[in-house]
Amino acid sequence: MNTHLKNDYDVIVVGGGASGMIAAGRAAERGKRVLVLEKNKALGEKLKISGGGRCNVTNAEENTRVMLPSYGSAEKFLYSPFTKFGVKETFEFFASHGLPLVIEAHKRAFPKTQKAFDVFLVLEKYMNDGGVDVKAGSAVTKIIGSNGQIEKVVVGKTEYTAESYIFATGGVSHPETGSTGDGFGWLKNLGLDVQDPTPTLVPIAVNDKWVKKLTGISLDPARVTFFLDGMRSFVVKGRILFTHFGLSGPTILNASSKIADILHEGEVTALIDLFPNTDHGTLDKQLIEFFDANKNKSLKTCFKAFAPDGMSEAILSQLDTVDPLVKVHSLKKEDRKELIQLMKSMPINIDGLMGNDMAIVSDGGLMISEVESKTMKVKKYDNLYVTGDLLNIRRPSGGFSLQLCWTSGYVAGENC
Numbered sequence: 001m002n003t004h005l006k007n008d009y010d011v012i013v014v015g016g017g018a019s020g021m022i023a024a025g026r027a028a029e030r031g032k033r034v035l036v037l038e039k040n041k042a043l044g045e046k047l048k049i050s051g052g053g054r055c056n057v058t059n060a061e062e063n064t065r066v067m068l069p070s071y072g073s074a075e076k077f078l079y080s081p082f083t084k085f086g087v088k089e090t091f092e093f094f095a096s097h098g099l100p101l102v103i104e105a106h107k108r109a110f111p112k113t114q115k116a117f118d119v120f121l122v123l124e125k126y127m128n129d130g131g132v133d134v135k136a137g138s139a140v141t142k143i144i145g146s147n148g149q150i151e152k153v154v155v156g157k158t159e160y161t162a163e164s165y166i167f168a169t170g171g172v173s174h175p176e177t178g179s180t181g182d183g184f185g186w187l188k189n190l191g192l193d194v195q196d197p198t199p200t201l202v203p204i205a206v207n208d209k210w211v212k213k214l215t216g217i218s219l220d221p222a223r224v225t226f227f228l229d230g231m232r233s234f235v236v237k238g239r240i241l242f243t244h245f246g247l248s249g250p251t252i253l254n255a256s257s258k259i260a261d262i263l264h265e266g267e268v269t270a271l272i273d274l275f276p277n278t279d280h281g282t283l284d285k286q287l288i289e290f291f292d293a294n295k296n297k298s299l300k301t302c303f304k305a306f307a308p309d310g311m312s313e314a315i316l317s318q319l320d321t322v323d324p325l326v327k328v329h330s331l332k333k334e335d336r337k338e339l340i341q342l343m344k345s346m347p348i349n350i351d352g353l354m355g356n357d358m359a360i361v362s363d364g365g366l367m368i369s370e371v372e373s374k375t376m377k378v379k380k381y382d383n384l385y386v387t388g389d390l391l392n393i394r395r396p397s398g399g400f401s402l403q404l405c406w407t408s409g410y411v412a413g414e415n416c
């Protein structure tokens with residue numbers, strides 16, 4: 001085995017994603033000799049596809065007390081690291097490296113150039129300026145540690161040693177970018193408390209009142225068309241289930257990672273077609289015939305038999321210009337047309353994903369009770385630091401994940 005001299009480096013960063021790159025850059029800026037070991041041929045593959053290629057770098061909430069509740073139970077844990085490198089520092093960091101950020105809807109901040117690749121270039125230069133040694137195509141296969149110390153990391157037949165180690169190998173979402181959950185296994189083997197990653201098949205949260213009224217009702221099939229900032233994004237068809245928080249059922253669960261992806265890019269809305277196998281014209285004809293046969297009944301009474309089971313009230317509640325007690329023979333043509341339009345496209349606003357709180361990153365990771373928040377050092381190991389998606393911290397979409405990477409990465413680089 002080819003063993004390098006003891007402490008060839010001051011710091012070894014395993015994983016060259018967003019958090020690993022900023023950690024390496026900061027450590028090098030402090031004069032440390034830093035090595036980044038990255039499995040892929042290129043660094044930052046997930047960063048380059050983030051935010052649909054535009055990269056939602058952070059959420060522009062500079063008031064830490066307002067920002068931190070978004071991280072749920074990690075709020076208190078993050079207070080100290082955010083005081084050292086929070087949203088304000090993120091804005092300053094990118095601006096001072098020639099990439100100012102601009103703020104869009106919901107405080108989502110993007111690079112002015114609208115290119116995730118430019119965010120990567122800033123970090124690459126930050127590392128280069130500090131003289132960070134990068135070994136791409138180097139998958140760490142083994143970690144050796146005992147007595148509260150990491151001793152070495154192994155890449156194939158080569159061992160590398162350093163005074164400090166930063167694990168930044170990410171989670172398990174989008175494994176094609178290199179995040180295959182290796183760090184979870186290492187941390188477990190080191191005797192640390194790691195929550196297993198859970199699959200990101202999660203229901204969606206919807207705030208529209210009419211959806212909540214339908215709790216327990218399922219529709220099979222329905223067609224759901226998703227829109228990103230008003231532009232058609234993708235369509236799914238199959239069984240959906242209305243719940244007290246929004247929508248579930250196999251069709252929704254299977255689409256959840258796609259929904260999560262577009263939630264990172266902007267406002268997501270959807271239209272539900274309650275009669276996906278019947279076109280507008282045919283449905284209108286059927287409704288005319290049905291109303292003809294029930295002329296003297298009120299709309300409210302007779303529509304029950306036409307609408308999908310249990311859904312008539314919810315549909316009529318969306319038709320605010322029409323009195324549900326009107327006799328169907330006096331229902332105006334334009335109102336009937338609107339009713340058809342509604343049944344073919346009931347509108348909903350997607351609030352986010354349930355379960356892992358909208359995060360498109362995998363759930364799970366190192367429990368924060370194992371980590372010193374001031375430094376990102378693992379309590380039981382004197383020379384091990386952990387950053388980014390490896391930490392078990394839930395957060396919503398909107399720049400919160402990458403902010404966590406900048407904060408935890410910078411603080412680890414500052415203290416290692």
Ligand SMILES: Cc1cc2nc3c(=O)[nH]c(=O)nc-3n(C[C@H](O)[C@H](O)[C@H](O)COP(=O)(O)OP(=O)(O)OC[C@H]3O[C@@H](n4cnc5c(N)ncnc54)[C@H](O)[C@@H]3O)c2cc1C
Nearest residue numbers: 015017018019039050051056140170178388389399401402
């Ligand atoms: C499609 C998509 C869009 C997103 N958009 C946004 C967004 O706009 N805003 C936002 O805030 N968040 C977004 N996120 C989440 C954000 O990208 C992640 O939270 C962030 O990239 C995680 O960074 P990380 O440094 O923790 O890990 P990663 O970026 O996952 O990096 C881990 C690195 O470690 C390497 N590695 C793994 N195992 C080994 C090993 N054994 N040896 C050596 N190297 C290894 C991997 O190859 C990888 O390069 C998005 C995520 C996805 C998937």
